Amino acid sequence: MDVLDLARTQFAVTGGLHFLFVVLTLGMAPLVALMHTRWAMTGRPLHEAMTRFWGQIYVVNYALGIVTGLVMEFQFGLAWSGLSHYAGDVFGAPLAMETLLAFFLESTFLGLWIFGWGRLPRWLHLACIWLVTLTAYASAFFIMLANSFLQNPAGTVARDGRLELVDFGALVANKALVFSFPHVVAAGLFTGGMVLVGASAYMLRRRTEQAEFFTRSMRLGVVTAAIGITFTMGFGYAQFAGVQDGKWDNIGAALGLALMMEVGQLLGLVVLLVMLPLIRFLPRWRWAHPLLVAMTPLPFVLSIAGWVAREVGRQPWMIWGKLTVADAMTPGLTAGMVTASLTGFAGVLGLLAVVDYVLIARIVRRGPREPDLGAGVPRETRTPALSF
Template identity: 35%
Template sequence: MDVVFLSRLQFATTTIFHFLFVPLSISMALFVAILETMYVRTGKEEYKSLAKFWGKLFLINFAVGIVTGILQEFQFGMNWSAYSRFVGDVFGAPLAIEALLAFFLESTFLGIWIFGWDRLSKKVHLLCIWLVFIGTAISAFWILIANSFMQHPVGFEVNNGRAEMNDFLALITNGQLWVEFPHTIFGALMTGAAFVFGVSAWKIFRKQNADLFKSTFLIATIIGLIGFFGVALSGHSQAQYLVKTQPMKMAASEALWGKSGDPAGWNLIAFIDPDKQENSFELNIPGLLSFLSYSKFSGEIKGIQELQAEYTQTYGEGNYIPPVRTTFWSFRIMIAAGMLSFLLFAYGLYLHRKKKLDKLGKFFTRSALFGISLPFIANTSGWIMTEIGRQPWTVFGLMRTEDSVSPSVSAGQVLFSVITFTGIYAILGCVMAYLFVKVIKKGPYGEKPEAAIAKDPFSDSFKKGGKRRDS
C-alpha cells in the first residue's frame, strides 16, 4: 500500500464518519426549535418535555460531531500538505468565516439554550434554538463553498504554483454551490426525520408515552416528505449542472462508455467491465437520462471514451477515468435508500391519517427503526459518488490527487494514523450509541417507561387517574 492510497483511505473514513453527525445536527436543531415553538405558542408542558428530550439527543450528536470534525482537520496538515498549500489562499476566507461566524453562532447560543430554560423568557429562549439551527445551516454553507471550489474552481488565479483567490463573490455565486447546498440541507432534513420517525414509532409500539410521541411521529413524517421532494428536485438540478461542468463524472455514474444515443436511456443495472471498457449487461430505462440531464426526453450524453480523448488533449497524457463501478453503484444506492425512506414516510402518513398508530405491528416498527439508517446510507453513498467521480482530481482540472499528498510522510506513518483514528472513532461510536439508547429508554420524563406512562398527559391511564397538565 502506498501513501496516496492510505491517505485517500484515511480521508474517506474520517469524512464519512464525521458526515454521519453533520446532517443529524442540522435537522435535530430544527426539530427541537419546532417543538419549543409549539410550547411557546400553546403553553403545553408536554411540548417542552419533548423539546428537552430531543434536545438531549441533539446535544450528544453535536458534541461527537465536533470531536470528529477536529480529527478530520488534522489530516490536512499531515497527509495533504501539498494540497493545503495549493488551495490555502482560496479556502482560508470561507473556512475562517465558518469558524468565527457560523460555529461561534451555533455554539454560543446552544450554551445559552442549555442553561437558559429557567433564566430567560420563553421567547428569548426560543430565539436561541432557532439561531442554533441557522448557525448549523450557515456552517454547512461555508464548508460547501470550499467543496464546490474543488468540484468547479472559480474566482482564482494561479501564481507561483498556488491558487490565489481574486474574486470572493465568484466563490459565493459558484453554480456548483447553489445546487449542492440545497441538496445537502434537504438530505439533512430526511436524516433527522428518519431518526425521529423511527424512535417515535418504537415508543408508540412499546406503549411508552405513545400519545406523546404521535406528535413527533407526524412532524417527522411531514418533514421527511418535504426533505424527499427537496432532495429529488435539487438532485435533478445537480445532475443538469454536472453535465456541463463534470461530464466525465456523469458518464461514469451511468457506466456510459460510448455515446448515449438520442434520447439517452438511464441504466438501472449494469454489469461493468472496466478493463474492456464495456458493460456485459444493461437494464435500461429509455429516455430517462436525457430527462435528467436536459429536462426533456431528448439529448445525447458524451461517453467515457470520447471524454478521455478530450481530456488528454486538454490536460496531457494520463488516465482521467474515475472508478466506474464505485461511481455507478454508489449513485444507485443513494437513489434506492432515498426511495425506501419515501415509502416509509408515505406509509407513516397513511397510518396517521387513518388513526392506526395505536396498532403498529412489529414489521412496521422494525422497518421504521431500520429506516433510521437509510438517509445515512444515502448521504454516504452520495458523497462517495461526488468525490470518487471527480478522480483523478483533487481540484478539478487543476490538481491531481497523486500530487496532493505530503511528500515527507511515509506509508507507515499514514497507516498508524489510520488505525489510531479508526480506533478513536469506534470508541466514540460506542459511547454515542450507549448514550442514545439510555436517553431514549428514559423518555421525555427521565423515568422508567412504566412510571412515565402513568404521567403522560396524553395517556388513557393519566386521564382516568389524574389531571391534564396542559397549562
C-alpha cells in the same frame, strides 16, 4: 495499499464518520427549534417535554460531533499540505468561517440555550435555539462552499504556482454549490425526521405510557421526512444538468450514485405514498413499528453513499482540472505513518460514533420523563409565562 491510497482512505473514513454526526445535527436543530417555538407560544407541558427530550438527543449528537470535527482538522494538516500550499488562500477562507460559526457562535448560542432554562426570558431563550439552527446551516454552507470549490474552482486564477481568488461572487454562485447545498440540507431534514419516526415507533411498540408524546413526535417526523426526501431528490436530480462534467465515469462514483438513487427513490415512494397518507394510523399500527425502526439507519447510509459519489467522482483530481490528489498530498509521508494515523483516527471516530448512538438509544429507552436538559429548574420558572 500505497501511501496515496492510504491517505485517501484516511480522508474517506474520517470524513464519512464525521458526516454521520453532521447530517443528524442539520436535521434535528430546526425540529427542536420548532418544538420550542410551540412551547413558547402555548405553554403546554407536552411541547416542553418534546423540546427537552429531543433537544437532549440533539445536544449529545452535537457535542460528540464537534470532537469528530477536530479530528478532521488534524488529518487535513497531516496528509494534505500540498492542497494548503496551492489553494490555501481560497480553500482556507470558507473553512475558517465554518470554524468561527461552528466552534464559536453555534457553541455559544447552544450553551446559552442549555443553561438558560428558567434563567433567560422565554423569547430570548427561544431565540438562542433558532440562532443555533441558523449558525448550523451557515456552517454547512461554508463547508459546501469549500467542497464545491474543489469540484469546480470558479472565480480563481493560477499565479506563480498558486490559486488566487479574483471573483468572490463566482465562488458563491458556483454551479457545484447552488444545488448541492440545499440537497445536503434536505438530506438532513430527511434524516432528522426518520430518527423521530424510528425512535417513536420503538417506544410505541413497547406500549409506553407516553403514547400521545410519541404519536405527535412520529407524525412530526413523517411530515419532516416527506419534505426532506422530496427536496433531496429534487435538488439531487438538478445536479445532473451540466453540473458534474462527466464525473460519473469513475466506477466508484457510479456505484455510490446508483445506491443513493435506487434506495433513495424507494424510500421516497414509501414515505410519500405510504407513510404520509397513513400518518394518522401509523402510531397505532404496532405491526408496522419494527419496519419503521429498521428504516431509521437508511438515511445515514444514503448520505455516505452520496458523499462517496461526489468525492470519488472527482478522482484523480483534488481540485478539478487544477491539482491532482497525488500533488495535494504532504511530501515525505510513508505508508507506516499514514497507517498509524489512520488506525488512530478511525479508532477515535468509531468509538465516538458508538458512544453517540449508545447514549441516544439510552435516552430513547428512558423516555421523556425528566430528561437531563433543563433538570433541576422548578417548573414555575421553566414555563413560558415569563416575560422581559
